[in-house]
Amino acid sequence: MDLTPIWLTLKLAGITTLLLLIIGLPFAWWLSRGRSFFKIMIETIITMPLVLPPSVLGFYLLLAFSPQHGVGKWLQEVFNVQFVFSFQGLVLASVLYSVPFMVGPVKSALQQLPPALAEASYTLGKTEWQTFRYVLLPNIKPSLLTATVLTFAHTLGEFGVVLMIGGNIPGITRVASIAVYDSVERQDYAMANNYSLILFAITFVLVITVFVFNKYQAKSPLE
């Protein structure tokens, strides 16, 4: 059995989750602070992948990053970078597609913290970044874990968007979900079953870890 699609999937999910932790956490914090029409617009756009058919997002990414047009052409000519039918294209698509899974839970958790926690930190002379790092973030650990695991697990299960922008290139863009589809198309049900079982087992372990960890978390006085 060729395990490359599984490794590729895990690599894609790992990189996507890491990038979303770096980008998504400050973004969620920014969204959690106050409301404005601009923020509502931004939140609407990043929530779209939850309701939009993945193929639609993939189609627009394919158009946007096609080496024949606009941004894709510019990236190709200036930086010699191609997002279509490449692993970096999969990463870009996965990051965009999984944004709501990281930002949503973290934003909600931050909004539920009493405002006095941050205020107390400011009166102690701490900056907004120090307050975020040492007071807010450690007090939303369960939500942070949920968001991280959801993002990782969601990336494992991507199909439409990945197929549109990455295609089915073995070793480069052929992730596990596509390998399952490909095996079924070739009527190799045993192989499809192998890939499916591995994906099922990984996601099951991930999700149960979240439930167990959050159950045994010491009860927060904020609850």
Place this chain on the structure above:
Amino acid sequence: MISIAIEKKLKAYQGQQVLRIERQFAGGSITKIYGPSGSGKTTFLKIIAGLITPERGTIVADGVTWFNAEAGINMPVQKRNTGFVFQQYALFPNMTVKQQLEYATTDELWIKRLLLLGKLDTLHDHKPEHLSGGQQQRLAILRALATKPKVLLMDEPFSALDIKMKTELIAELTIVLKELGTTTLIVSHNPLELEGLTDEEMTFEQ
């Protein structure tokens, strides 16, 4: 000396009302503030700390302008060096007693003294969820003192303490506050509370 002349619109149960305060507090003085719920006592403390911005007026502390609406001056809360004791304590659930003080100051000797003052030295490695209401309130007071603030703002700071603990803590606090020269404002719902601690009084009306 702190000179305050501010105006702030408040959303009250009966509609909108305006909080207007013009008052001076002598340096190192301890003032008791009391008045009915919803009269703007907490808002007033937060305005001084820089957590709420008034619509009009000025706040000047020891000759330094903290706030001037017309001149567009609004010194950030971090630079005002005010200690704040929140009514709901606002302790950080992820930090132990000692860590809450270490977050505010690196002065180990001062931390030691504060822990003794609040009788929390034996509980230094406990997190807030494992402290009683009174212990949490004492920790909130100690944490506000940790930065050796120029101005100390306390919102109902003794409500969860029994009479014996309150009397002992007030006696100790009086010494520390005089030593630091801290100007202190204490909100209390009980006009008879804080006997012997305060020099001045200020009453809020609905």
